[in-house]
Amino acid sequence: MAPDIHGLLLSGGSAFGLDAAAGVMRYLEERGIGFKLRDVVVPIVPAAIIFDLGMGSGKVRPGPDQAYEACLAATDNTFQRGSVGAGTGATVGKVLGIESATKGGVGTASGKVAGSWTVSAIAVVNAYGDVVHPHTGQVLAGPRRKDGPGFQNSVELLSSQVQQDLDLAGDPSTTLVVVATDAPLNREQTGVLAKAAHNGMARAVQPCHLMRDGDVAFALATGRSGQVRDVDPLLAAAPGIVAAAILDAVYQATSLFGVPAIADLARAE
Amino acid sequence: MAPDIHGLLLSGGSAFGLDAAAGVMRYLEERGIGFKLRDVVVPIVPAAIIFDLGMGSGKVRPGPDQAYEACLAATDNTFQRGSVGAGTGATVGKVLGIESATKGGVGTASGKVAGSWTVSAIAVVNAYGDVVHPHTGQVLAGPRRKDGPGFQNSVELLSSQVQQDLDLAGDPSTTLVVVATDAPLNREQTGVLAKAAHNGMARAVQPCHLMRDGDVAFALATGRSGQVRDVDPLLAAAPGIVAAAILDAVYQATSLFGVPAIADLARAE
Numbered sequence: 336m337a338p339d340i341h342g343l344l345l346s347g348g349s350a351f352g353l354d355a356a357a358g359v360m361r362y363l364e365e366r367g368i369g370f371k372l373r374d375v376v377v378p379i380v381p382a383a384i385i386f387d388l389g390m391g392s393g394k395v396r397p398g399p400d401q402a403y404e405a406c407l408a409a410t411d412n413t414f415q416r417g418s419v420g421a422g423t424g425a426t427v428g429k430v431l432g433i434e435s436a437t438k439g440g441v442g443t444a445s446g447k448v449a450g451s452w453t454v455s456a457i458a459v460v461n462a463y464g465d466v467v468h469p470h471t472g473q474v475l476a477g478p479r480r481k482d483g484p485g486f487q488n489s490v491e492l493l494s495s496q497v498q499q500d501l502d503l504a505g506d507p508s509t510t511l512v513v514v515a516t517d518a519p520l521n522r523e524q525t526g527v528l529a530k531a532a533h534n535g536m537a538r539a540v541q542p543c544h545l546m547r548d549g550d551v552a553f554a555l556a557t558g559r560s561g562q563v564r565d566v567d568p569l570l571a572a573a574p575g576i577v578a579a580a581i582l583d584a585v586y587q588a589t590s591l592f593g594v595p596a597i598a599d600l601a602r603a604e
Numbered sequence: 605m606a607p608d609i610h611g612l613l614l615s616g617g618s619a620f621g622l623d624a625a626a627g628v629m630r631y632l633e634e635r636g637i638g639f640k641l642r643d644v645v646v647p648i649v650p651a652a653i654i655f656d657l658g659m660g661s662g663k664v665r666p667g668p669d670q671a672y673e674a675c676l677a678a679t680d681n682t683f684q685r686g687s688v689g690a691g692t693g694a695t696v697g698k699v700l701g702i703e704s705a706t707k708g709g710v711g712t713a714s715g716k717v718a719g720s721w722t723v724s725a726i727a728v729v730n731a732y733g734d735v736v737h738p739h740t741g742q743v744l745a746g747p748r749r750k751d752g753p754g755f756q757n758s759v760e761l762l763s764s765q766v767q768q769d770l771d772l773a774g775d776p777s778t779t780l781v782v783v784a785t786d787a788p789l790n791r792e793q794t795g796v797l798a799k800a801a802h803n804g805m806a807r808a809v810q811p812c813h814l815m816r817d818g819d820v821a822f823a824l825a826t827g828r829s830g831q832v833r834d835v836d837p838l839l840a841a842a843p844g845i846v847a848a849a850i851l852d853a854v855y856q857a858t859s860l861f862g863v864p865a866i867a868d869l870a871r872a873e
Contacts, residue, residue, distance in 0.1 A: 447763075448763050489840070490841065490844060493837040494716075494717050494837060503836065534811075535806075537804075537843065541840075542840035542843070546834075546835060565772060567816055568762045568763060570813065571758070571762035572759065575759060
């Protein structure tokens with residue numbers, strides 16, 4: 336009945352933040368954008384949030400008015416990344432608690448596929464685990480060492496936990512990814528593109544997809560005509576583009592509420 | 605009704621190979637192992653296969669008798685890996701056709717988690733894409749260069765395909781993974797462990813999960829008592845162990861029907 340979506344909301348504020356989608360719906364309804372049935376227009380606006388209530392005051396949450404303002408401020412031009420928007424309160428590497436965490440954020444990356452199509456990704460990185468360079472295995476952002484610069488490795492920390500001692504610290508976490516393409520994908524192809532985005536998470540966030548993580552990937556295809564005969568080139572390219580967006584999120588982040596960003600850690604060294 | 609499984613079959617022979625599960629069921633029924641209801645015993649034997657009919661004669665397929673023989677030969681000791689069993693006809697890096705592919709196979713790896721639990725994985729690697737070292741991004745086994753030693757990069761080959769020219773070569777492909785642990789997991793925890801295995805595929809097989817791939821992961825928990833309060837350490841460790849099993853498959857492989865294994869390519873250099 337409603338194969339199209341008209342907006343997509345990524346937000347902080349934990350489950351309270353889902354309420355902000357009402358502001359996007361208000362904006363779209365005013366412009367007549369939505370699922371039309373006789374005299375009603377229902378904008379379809381999926382929403383996903385991160386848990387960031389451990390940063391600053393847990394009482395400060397984005398609501399419909401903030402989302403409406405964001406719609407008014409929307410632009411086709413370059414947008415801000417790092418510790419802004421849904422990425423404001425994002426942190427990564429929380430295995431040893433938020434005291435040792437590193438600042439996450441929102442990032443983006445884009446690439447060309449098959450000569451003509453563009454695949455772009457946005458990632459809001461609030462992972463329980465680390466952001467890892469997919470080509471070196473190096474932890475780029477994770478639980479900070481207490482005895483000097485650099486990070487511990489969350490996979491090693493978790494694997495070496497003693498069974499009796501498993502009382503893991505850290506807030507509930509999530510990596511949110513949106514992967515979008517101008518290729519004219521059908522519904523099934525768009526669905527498998529969302530699955531390919533999870534492969535990008537697996538490469539750049541380690542560990543990811545834990546029970547403590549609410550990892551979500553959305554896929555959007557803007558193409559309105561034509562069809563893609565073979566979606567595999569897009570599926571092959573998407574994980575690397577998603578991984579690059581995840582790296583961008585921590586590279587662009589800035590320190591907040593005592594949680595340092597890697598750009599600031601590098602400056603301090 | 606049937607939460608337990610009594611056997612698991614991985615086989616070559618494409619969909620014909622699924623028939624071999626009947627041999628495992630025969631073996632188990634003779635020993636009274638199965639789902640018991642009054643005077644019947646039904647062994648529950650999930651099965652998964654790879655498409656390897658492009659290697660040697662497509663008419664040679666394993667059947668119930670071969671699977672029954674395999675059950676009789678089963679051992680608790682070290683078992684053969686590489687180009688044996690379900691891995692016999694496995695190949696990887698088929699983007700340029702099977703003429704350029706490299707030999708796949710069956711591999712295994714194991715690790716300790718949380719001091720007391722073991723996580724082990726078996727992988728049958730018959731991927732369309734490449735086997736990639738998860739810490740270096742290096743293609744370990746993929747489509748072989750025509751102009752010298754080494755491999756091309758399938759993700760790059762696929763991404764740079766021109767849209768009009770998308771007529772990809774290569775047989776249907778699959779990576780089969782079984783991840784097993786002695787940790788006493790419940791049904792839900794065992795399910796998420798299977799998902800974690802897919803993260804290991806994403807790290808070591810690139811691209812994976814294409815429409816041309818029938819990638820499958822099974823998870824088994826042998827623990828009969830107790831419970832795991834927190835499954836996240838197992839989920840954190842599993843992808844690395846699965847990735848190591850995938851690498852083992854191509855390291856252990858031997859050349860067959862003109863498709864060279866990397867061990868033989870290294871010797872030839």
